[in-house]
Amino acid sequence: MKLTIHGYSTALYATWYFIEELGILFDAGDGVCANLLGKAGKIKHAFISHADRDHLTGLLQFNQLFAGLKPTIYYPKDAGSFPFLNDFFTKFDPHNKGTNWQAIKDKAIFSVKNSIQVEAIENGHVVQPGLLKSLSFKVFETKRKLKSKFVNLNKEELINIKKEHGDHFLTNELKRNILSYSGDTPIEDYERYHNSEILIHEATFMTKEETNTKAFKNKHSSLDEVFKMVANIKIDKLILGHFSSRYDQHEIDNEIKKHIQQYNIKIPVHRIPVGKAVKNILAQEPIN
């Protein structure tokens, strides 16, 4: 499935990614509606990775404009900011009803569309033992494919077998991880994104040493760590975002090119420039 992904992602200011064909929004920082305009009405499922303000302040305007379309907002179950927001929105905009709020657990799976599911995975961005406060997400497409032993049968024979034994006798399930979104997270488990067709990953800092800064209380990834992981797993396309605005864009791009060369990365690598929204990210020229 071809995916049209629009997004903005600059650390501390705002992050959001809209996957148009799937009606999915990952995070809802400032500017979601201002950038997507009427397209924001296509958002049916908004998965919010955690309660840092740069990932949720766009929800107020989204709710005000599109609550009537009954979208669902999913959030980590122990992130108390969301029930508070729900309560506040209800009082602030009492006429805009319809938004569903759904607290989600680690490994929860939601069907968002025919054949499309989203799985939530706890990550270590917010460290509060015993409480689920931050999530990454994986999107799967499930299709049924004719078993190889039946490929030479004609249509009529297939229909008869299906009538007698059912679809599961004829076909195997084919499950593909078509997209993964890291949210804000340190690098934890290389296996998590192995075989993702598209990976959207944060790279707040350039180097691992810088991730220990006091300016950010929660844990983040660095560009060098992301590339080390990407070099060790199979993915088809990489989108990098959530860069800190402390870096100049040339500096970021040069670092990205350096790692692409160092690790001999052959897949297309895209990046969200600091302070800029990008329309149809995958249709833009990759950096390599």
Ligand SMILES: [Zn+2]
């Ligand atoms: Zn963030």
